[in-house]
Amino acid sequence: MNxxxxxxxxxxxxxxxxxxxxxxxxxxxxxxxCGWVPGIIAALIILNNPKR
Structure with a gap:
């Protein structure tokens, strides 16, 4: 994640x-x-997942 x-x-x-x-x-x-913050949190979780 850069x-x-x-x-x-x-x-x-x-x-x-x-x-x-x-x-x-x-x-x-x-x-x-639904909201700006949930989208940011989901994007960061998906980007931080090493399996993908």
Whole structure:
């Protein structure tokens, strides 16, 4: 997880997880619509997952 991805997840979380798959983008987008903070948290969790 580099600085650019963290900054992008704060500004626009769905763009930060663009290469992680359609399901991740959809989940982060829905959480981002519900509130800015849940979208950021979900994006950071997905980006911090070493398995993907």
């Amino acid at each position: 600085f650019f991805r963290v900054l992008l997840s704060i500004i626009c979380p769905p763009l930060a997880v663009l290469d992680k798959g359609c399901g991740s983008i959809f989940i982060v987008f829905l959480l981002w619509l």
